[in-house]
Amino acid sequence: MKNVIMVLCALLALGLFPVSAQSANTGEPSVYVDYEYGDLKEVIVGLPYGMSPSLEAKWFADALKVLPKDEADYARKTAGMLWTEMINPETGKSETQMLEEENQAFIAILKSLGVKVFRPTEITVDFIKQYYGADVLLNGFSQDFPRDNMAVIGSNVIEFNLRTPIRKVDISGFRDILSEKCSDATVKWFSMPHTELLKPARKDTPFLEGGDVIVLGKTVLVGNTLNPSVGSNEAGYQWLKNILGDQYKVKRVRLVESVLHLDCVLSVPRRGLAIICEEAFVDGLPKELKGWDLIRVSLADVQRLAVNGVPVNSQNYILSYNRHNDNRTIQAELEKRGIKVHRVFFGTHNGQGGSLRCATQPLKRKVKMTKAHESQRK
Template sequence: MEAECQALIEIFDRFDVTVYRTEELTDEMVAANFGEKWLVNGYMTSYSRDPIFVVGDNVIELAPGAPNRRAELLAYRKLLYDRVEPTSAKWVQMPMADARNLTDPEYTKETHAALEGGDLLVLGKTVLVGTSLNPKVGSSALGFEWLRDLLEPQGYTVERVRIGEEFLHLDVVLSVPRDGVAILCPDAFVDGIPSYFDGWDLIEVTKDQAQFLACNGMPLDPDNYILGYNDVEDGSTVQEGLEEHGITVHRIAYENHTEDGGSIRCTCHPLVRELS
């Protein structure tokens, strides 16, 4: 997985994108903050897309739905303090859920405000929030409502997008490489493809392709797109569709991340977006 990360960083370097890495999260850090018993849930820092969300001047510490993602923000503490604290950005933390509910065998994310960055997609002043029908993973309806209440007074339109229970996050079934072009899995959307994309050119993938993360690439700019591929999903459908629109595709073998449930977009999160 680290070799795959280094391949991704090499592409970022070619495009003069500054990359920051998190601290290493340890048993000692988790136990000191959550107690020894929490270690049974495990923890991870593989996918920086999920624990934070940066939109406009807002840097938001999210509340992931799964117990093994709750300690993750500890690894970001110094990075966020060094990068965000000296600026005028608004640094916000979501309400914390009662940890007893998170480890309840009958747990459902719908009892609290849960948000994970893989469900959040910024399209100018529109923010799409995915909520899987799976009751135990991803973002919740209360999480969507919390984000809407935060951002709409700032001039954003925040829309909920329901996706099938077999999908973890919105970015598993949707990617936007440039204005007017979207990569998506039509069968994943419970209420149909969002009206935002009416009149767009759509590069369509199947449910099977989406589950092997065909949609989880990363646009660098309107003309360049990073695409992960693996032994099951070679990325050819998406690559051909992008190249037909004049978009250069930068391919990375991302098999180990995919086996762990994530791909290119999951691995990174922008702190600063520069608009030309």
């Protein structure tokens, strides 16, 4: 018996015996996010697959209000088309090809900065017909922006009930990743109450989308656009506030109708610094940001996704640009503050209404503790 125990101990020491995700990570949770600007270690990056909504989708007209006119016109023109069939006349490439070229450039930067990248499982039309029903295809589907389907707050992995219908089936592509990452006993993996896929939204139904959720330690900001067809709502904010309880201060932030999500108008590259469009906030600047160093942008720049970048850590920030906005102003302001900016062209994603933060879902992000952070946690 003694010999058997010795053999088992040796196998464990050599890593030849299966152990939990937590043990493999030296006692740290396998999924954890404490600050928007914490050191990014693991992230999901979206896929280039999808199908544009049909013009018959009742929510579509309201949703187009968050897009510039040229992009809204293109969305109408390509309604109901698979992205593999949408051929750009200038490049001769499909929407899918152009999206993935942008993804690969983005992923190369992330990996160069030491970030481990996960990709979802591809969702197909046949998969949706079999497991969701053919009628759901009226809403289209979209795998390029994994941010909205869930959020990681501390070691809580929360799947959201999305108000934007095109995004409701994306979560199926996350299953393998979440099943692996959430096996850690310290991770709490749960979901909001979900509603019927084709039923019109009610005001009292809780809706949350990850683009509206920004985690700043024990403070969580939740955006609420005035647009009735997309984004999070007040009932969703209240649900999150209730479910997180006294451990977190959850703050509702109302946004003008032309803004889709909070991360379109607010980015936090490091403690005390924000890129922000103040005119997008219905009730003015949130008090949590008062006294901060602010890099201000206009609503016109917001429509071209100028703000939606990704802080990798407090020294490195990934910034998108497109043919409408080179984003040199934000780049210069960040560089003046000692932050290295990594630029990536993201025009195809931007044309679909999202950018770099939208295209990512952080699984591991943790700030290096300072005295200031310690005092903020108390």
